[in-house]
Amino acid sequence: DAGVIQSPRHEVTEMGQEVTLRCKPISGHDYLFWYRQTMMRGLELLIYFNNNVPIDDSGMPEDRFSAKMPNASFSTLKIQPSEPRDSAVYFCASSPDRGLSGANVLTFGAGSRLTVL
Amino acid sequence: DQQVKQNSPSLSVQEGRISILNCDYTNSMFDYFLWYKKYPAEGPTFLISISSIKDKNEDGRFTVFLNKSAKHLSLHIVPSQPGDSAVYFCGSRGADGLTFGKGTHLIIQP
Numbered sequence: 771d772a773g774v775i776q777s778p779r780h781e782v783t784e785m786g787q788e789v790t791l792r793c794k795p796i797s798g799h800d801y802l803f804w805y806r807q808t809m810m811r812g813l814e815l816l817i818y819f820n821n822n823v824p825i826d827d828s829g830m831p832e833d834r835f836s837a838k839m840p841n842a843s844f845s846t847l848k849i850q851p852s853e854p855r856d857s858a859v860y861f862c863a864s865s866p867d868r869g870l871s872g873a874n875v876l877t878f879g880a881g882s883r884l885t886v887l
Numbered sequence: 888d889q890q891v892k893q894n895s896p897s898l899s900v901q902e903g904r905i906s907i908l909n910c911d912y913t914n915s916m917f918d919y920f921l922w923y924k925k926y927p928a929e930g931p932t933f934l935i936s937i938s939s940i941k942d943k944n945e946d947g948r949f950t951v952f953l954n955k956s957a958k959h960l961s962l963h964i965v966p967s968q969p970g971d972s973a974v975y976f977c978g979s980r981g982a983d984g985l986t987f988g989k990g991t992h993l994i995i996q997p
Contacts, residue, residue, distance in 0.1 A: 774930070803984070812893075812989030813931070813976055826983065861930055875921060876985060878930030 774879035776862050782885045788850040791882045793862030794843055803876060804837055804847050805861040813861070819845065852886045859883050890914050891979050893988035901996050906964040908991050910977030913958065919980035922951060922962050924973045925990070931976055935962070967995045 775794040783789055795802045803818040817827040822839045830837070834853070839845040849856055863876040892911045900906045910920075918939045923931035937944040937951045937960065944951050950963045964971055972995045977988045 805987075809989075813978075813987035815984065815986070818984060863930075875933045875936070878923075878932070880928070880930045 774862055774864050774877055776860075776879035776882050778882055779880065780883045780885075782887065783852055784887050785853055786851040787886075788848065789852045789856075789884060789886075791847040791860050791862075791884070793845045793847070793879060795845070795862070795864030796877055797843065799864035799866055799877075801865040801867060802839060802845050803863040803865070804845070805863060805878075807859040807861060807881070816847070816860075849884075852884075854886045857884055857886050889988070890917075890981075891977055891986050891988040893975075893977055893991050895991050896989070897992040897994065899994045899996055900967050902969060903966045906962075906967045906971065906993055906995070908962040908964075908975050908977075908993065910960045910962075910988055911958060912960075912979050914979065914981055914986075915955075915958065917979040917981045917986075920951070920953060920960050921978040921980070921985070922949075923976040923978060923987075925976065926973050934975070964993075967993075969995050969997065971995050 777792045800821050804816040805813050806816055807813050816829045817837045818825055819839045835849055837847045859881045861878050861881045863878040865876045890913050921936040922934040924934045925931040935946050935949050935951050937953050942953050953960045974990045974992050976990045978985045
């Protein structure tokens with residue numbers, strides 16, 4: 771398996787523009803997570819899906835952020851309109867479970883570095 | 888309020904010596920603790936974990952210690968090698984899944 775695939779790796783955009791980040795989880799993993807990494811807050815969970823259904827989006831900072839998972843092999847995180855404070859590295863991760871049983875762990879993608887000017 | 892705290896943003900250690908990374912948590916319901924390692928331009932990768940019913944887990948040069956009464960865990964790397972230079976994230980597993988700290992940037996000096 772190629773692991774968790776994220777695109778784009780780097781995105782530079784201007785304030786007010788729409789940004790779409792994409793993720794392909796590991797085949798067979800039922801859980802998909804979106805994290806954001808910043809210096810101030812470290813790795814923070816934005817939202818996670820189970821079998822394509824959003825379960826917990828309490829970490830989504832505001833209504834400008836939305837995430838979808840139309841099928842088991844694809845998810846998007848959209849920011850509209852984007853703002854400079856959204857600049858961060860966004861990680862997608864997948865797992866066989868929510869991490870509540872056994873020692874199953876998250877497998878992260880390489881991340882998408884977003885810069886909003 | 889952060890439930891998982893890594894109070895040292897960075898740590899510099901000489902090659903061959905012991906590196907000790909610390910992590911504190913507030914939620915006594917966390918039942919599993921993990922360390923992830925992250926190189927620049929890559930995603931975090933799983934390093935080592937420990938169940939809340941244990942106080943120590945060892946894997947080669949890496950050992951994680953858990954002190955439940957103090958709500959504290961630490962990662963020991965002995966001996967430290969140049970390839971250990973990375974950001975280390977402490978993660979705790981609870982009802983809401985994995986919660987991470989801000990990370991500690993470990994720098995191994997030759």
